[in-house]
Amino acid sequence: MSYSDEYRRWMESGALTPEELEELAALQNNEGELESRFFGPLAFGTAGLRGTMGLGLNRMNAYVVRHTTQGFAKVILESEPDAAERGVAICMDCRMNSAEFARQAACVMAANGIRVRLFEAMRPTPELSFAIREYGCMAGINITASHNPKEYNGYKVYWEDGAQLPPQHAAAIASALREIDMFSGVRTMKYEDAVGSGLITLLGGETDERFLKRVLEMASDRDVVARVADRFKIVYTPFHGTGYRLVPEALRRLGMKHILCVPEQMIPDGSFPTVKSPNPEEAAGFALAVQLARENDVDLIIGTDPDADRVGIMVREKNGEYVTVSGNQTGVLLLDYLIGAKRRAGTLPKNPAALKTIVTTEMARRVAEENGVLCFDTFTGFKFMAEKIKEFEDTGGPNVIFSYEESYGYMVGDYVRDKDAVTASMLLSEMAAWYASRNMTLSDALAELYEKYGHYMERTVNLMMPGLDGMRRMKQLMEALRERPLAQVAGTPVLKLRDYRDGTVRDLHAGKAGKMELSGSDVLRFDLADKTAFIVRPSGTEPKIKVYVLACGNTMEECREKVSRYGAFAETLGG
Numbered sequence: 001m002s003y004s005d006e007y008r009r010w011m012e013s014g015a016l017t018p019e020e021l022e023e024l025a026a027l028q029n030n031e032g033e034l035e036s037r038f039f040g041p042l043a044f045g046t047a048g049l050r051g052t053m054g055l056g057l058n059r060m061n062a063y064v065v066r067h068t069t070q071g072f073a074k075v076i077l078e079s080e081p082d083a084a085e086r087g088v089a090i091c092m093d094c095r096m097n098s099a100e101f102a103r104q105a106a107c108v109m110a111a112n113g114i115r116v117r118l119f120e121a122m123r124p125t126p127e128l129s130f131a132i133r134e135y136g137c138m139a140g141i142n143i144t145a146s147h148n149p150k151e152y153n154g155y156k157v158y159w160e161d162g163a164q165l166p167p168q169h170a171a172a173i174a175s176a177l178r179e180i181d182m183f184s185g186v187r188t189m190k191y192e193d194a195v196g197s198g199l200i201t202l203l204g205g206e207t208d209e210r211f212l213k214r215v216l217e218m219a220s221d222r223d224v225v226a227r228v229a230d231r232f233k234i235v236y237t238p239f240h241g242t243g244y245r246l247v248p249e250a251l252r253r254l255g256m257k258h259i260l261c262v263p264e265q266m267i268p269d270g271s272f273p274t275v276k277s278p279n280p281e282e283a284a285g286f287a288l289a290v291q292l293a294r295e296n297d298v299d300l301i302i303g304t305d306p307d308a309d310r311v312g313i314m315v316r317e318k319n320g321e322y323v324t325v326s327g328n329q330t331g332v333l334l335l336d337y338l339i340g341a342k343r344r345a346g347t348l349p350k351n352p353a354a355l356k357t358i359v360t361t362e363m364a365r366r367v368a369e370e371n372g373v374l375c376f377d378t379f380t381g382f383k384f385m386a387e388k389i390k391e392f393e394d395t396g397g398p399n400v401i402f403s404y405e406e407s408y409g410y411m412v413g414d415y416v417r418d419k420d421a422v423t424a425s426m427l428l429s430e431m432a433a434w435y436a437s438r439n440m441t442l443s444d445a446l447a448e449l450y451e452k453y454g455h456y457m458e459r460t461v462n463l464m465m466p467g468l469d470g471m472r473r474m475k476q477l478m479e480a481l482r483e484r485p486l487a488q489v490a491g492t493p494v495l496k497l498r499d500y501r502d503g504t505v506r507d508l509h510a511g512k513a514g515k516m517e518l519s520g521s522d523v524l525r526f527d528l529a530d531k532t533a534f535i536v537r538p539s540g541t542e543p544k545i546k547v548y549v550l551a552c553g554n555t556m557e558e559c560r561e562k563v564s565r566y567g568a569f570a571e572t573l574g575g
Helices: 003-011 018-025 031-038 062-077 098-111 125-134 167-179 191-196 205-217 222-228 243-254 283-296 327-345 363-370 382-395 421-437 442-453 467-483 556-572
Strands: 049-052 088-092 116-119 139-143 152-159 200-203 233-237 258-261 300-304 311-316 322-325 352-357 374-378 399-405 409-411 455-464 492-499 504-507 513-515 524-528 533-538 544-553
Touching: 003 018, 003 031, 031 467, 062 098, 062 139, 062 152, 062 167, 088 098, 088 125, 098 116, 098 139, 098 152, 098 191, 098 200, 116 125, 125 139, 125 152, 125 205, 125 421, 152 167, 191 200, 205 243, 205 421, 222 421, 233 243, 233 283, 243 258, 243 300, 243 421, 258 283, 283 300, 283 311, 283 322, 300 421, 311 327, 311 421, 311 442, 322 327, 322 442, 327 352, 327 363, 327 399, 327 409, 327 421, 327 442, 352 363, 352 382, 363 374, 363 442, 374 382, 382 399, 382 409, 409 421, 421 442, 442 455, 455 556, 467 524, 467 533, 467 544, 544 556
Parallel strands: 088 116, 088 139, 116 200, 233 258, 233 300, 352 374, 352 399
Antiparallel strands: 049 152, 139 152, 300 311, 311 322, 399 409, 455 544, 492 504, 492 524, 504 513, 524 533, 533 544
16 A cells, blocks of 8 residues: 555544544645655564654554554463453653553553553653563553654563563564554543453552562662762752652662752653753763752762663762763673672672673673673663573573663663663662772772773764665665675774674685574674674664774773774764
């Protein structure tokens, strides 16, 4: 069906309100906008859906949410006999329409006879993962677009282990959606009737308490927090999002006495009025937090993204300036700290292990292995880490103490199976307090780790490719790099090409080929002669190609020169 045919189908469906019909009618002569909205559906994958909000097949709106939920309900009902009774947990973030989309999804599930545990208001993503596991739900839905700009929303899907959907279930839902008519094939019911019949029950304070109890169990050294609590100060910002209640509460229960929250950003608001982007990876968003920190002589700044699964930090150096700590650096600091803290507390398990993604710094492997901890790679995305943990649990394999990826996501404990900024914020505070008790900042700590484990530096280059043409360009670039692999990067020879799509390793000089353990992801890694990794992959959630430069060297100056030179080369790949 052409985009113009799909447009007419929507106009003639009889489902749209007069206001919606008027909105679409106004676009009838705008061919570019009509094609953008109706050329095809939002792609459904293991992370669910994500897109800009608006009317149309390729937008996030109530019709798309209900249609997707009907397909998800079909897969749930076919999964096992008691799936409907086990039900689903549904959560939402602070974005425009998130509460409405969550309610719409709940009503479709209820109309299909599936019990729903619906959070009464927005909550952090990790609490949804926790609720699925805690209440034995069959699946879960989170209405969120994480750290994307305000125009976006999304529909994240989870299975019974609290992790994002396994590939086979995602494929089953995508198949079901092709068979279900968006307007006539969806079952729904009134929200009030669903609540009255007991098909929808609300989750609130009791679930918060259960979740916080597990979060606080991850603390290793409350005594050190108590020793510095009178002088140690923290600034926290949720960037208008879901962390605004539970993150400060977790820090208070840990024993922190001086927690200053950025007042303007403690107000939940899906328009994110005080930041250009609500992404803790971008230092510009911390401007108000830095101002508050300077005014109050603060040691540590913590910021969580709108759905509180990612966390970023800034630390005060000895000269009083606040500097950003990257996701790679934060993960290395936490890994080293957790190993030491668990050893001191006698809680380090036998056969400990850490997980990282293939685009995360190799320094993490060095830290782990030098401390007798195994380190395993996974593809990007915590669903792959969850799969690895489950594999270890089922086979009696290693005990994972920490999982992380470079894009500010961290996971500990066995009560969540996704990024968890609530627990990570607490542990980052404990770690900073421990170093403060030794009269060290986290910058001092990082310098100490470089001296101990070697010097590493990373850079990520984003090649933006928006629109329909951008999707084609992304595919063309990846295929061109496969057909004509880079022989050198900024003058440095490429020794090996690792193609994670088919799991092959090619020695470009000897002409030999081998196989890797990992396969099935559209990622290319070029191993350079100076031990730098140059990795190229399309983003799974945004219209861009991401290029990762993972460098090591004898000094930080050597590392800095490498990431600058290879980063500049990466920018030329976008054309």
